[in-house]
Amino acid sequence: MITRKTPEQIALMRRAGRVVAEMHEECRKVARPGATTLDVDRVAREVIERRGARSNFLGYHGFPAVICSSPNDVIVHGIPSADVVLAEGDILSIDCGAIIEGWHADAAVTVPIGAIDAESQRLLDVTEASLWAAIEQVVEGRRLGDIGAAVEGLAEAAGFTVVREYVGHGIGTAMHEEPQVPNYGPAGRGMKLKEGLVLAIEPMVNAGGPETETLADGWTVVTRDGRRSAHFEHTIAVTEHGPEVLTLP
Ligand code: MG
Ligand code: MG
Numbered sequence: 001m002i003t004r005k006t007p008e009q010i011a012l013m014r015r016a017g018r019v020v021a022e023m024h025e026e027c028r029k030v031a032r033p034g035a036t037t038l039d040v041d042r043v044a045r046e047v048i049e050r051r052g053a054r055s056n057f058l059g060y061h062g063f064p065a066v067i068c069s070s071p072n073d074v075i076v077h078g079i080p081s082a083d084v085v086l087a088e089g090d091i092l093s094i095d096c097g098a099i100i101e102g103w104h105a106d107a108a109v110t111v112p113i114g115a116i117d118a119e120s121q122r123l124l125d126v127t128e129a130s131l132w133a134a135i136e137q138v139v140e141g142r143r144l145g146d147i148g149a150a151v152e153g154l155a156e157a158a159g160f161t162v163v164r165e166y167v168g169h170g171i172g173t174a175m176h177e178e179p180q181v182p183n184y185g186p187a188g189r190g191m192k193l194k195e196g197l198v199l200a201i202e203p204m205v206n207a208g209g210p211e212t213e214t215l216a217d218g219w220t221v222v223t224r225d226g227r228r229s230a231h232f233e234h235t236i237a238v239t240e241h242g243p244e245v246l247t248l249p
Helices: 007-030 037-050 118-135 144-157
Strands: 067-071 074-076 091-100 103-112 168-170 177-181 198-201 204-206 212-214 221-223 229-231 234-239 242-245
Touching: 007 037, 007 091, 007 103, 007 234, 007 242, 037 067, 037 091, 074 091, 074 204, 074 229, 091 118, 091 229, 103 118, 103 229, 103 234, 118 144, 118 198, 118 204, 118 229, 118 234, 144 177, 144 198, 177 198
Parallel strands: none
Antiparallel strands: 067 074, 067 091, 074 221, 091 103, 168 177, 168 198, 198 234, 204 229, 212 221, 234 242
């Protein structure tokens, strides 16, 4: 079922979104060479507790942490670990969410660890730009396919590929609601966007091929060719004034 949210409900999602933005700010500060991905998870947990929020990641189908931490060739769903030590030149996707009064927000960012090579920086820049191009489409009357086509167009023009097995989603009183929001087109097709719809849009862009593989832990999704992948996400509401990004500071 696809639900549309009232302005009051969107206001609660905005509060959850601000908590998520603060989690990302704190995570960025500790995501440095020598830190572990468990260190990054710990600061995200502290923000959740400080703000009186709940985590929508912790315990999700048994997921053991507050963030997904996905370095380098890990696309999504990496599990924070004291054994994963970040090194200069790595990239790290940090994906997390929060619940306030039953309302969810969800966002991801991929950060450089120290100085990174130019090709990795270009992957980050293109993936983030593809998210913002998609956000521009979150307007009443546009269609789901316009969102995916915006991501795909930018990523492929840059010589990268878009992951197809994992997609964005509606969000509200659950983290994952209908509709699914693919990161590929065609433009002009799919459901029409209406005021009150809230979507988590999350392009996953690979430097090499689009194929994915899940590791034996049942969570960690990697690129099959071992090349790097970037992931950016925001929670966005369709409003009468256009797209409102709820997961900004
Ligand atoms: Mg997410
Ligand atoms: Mg999501």
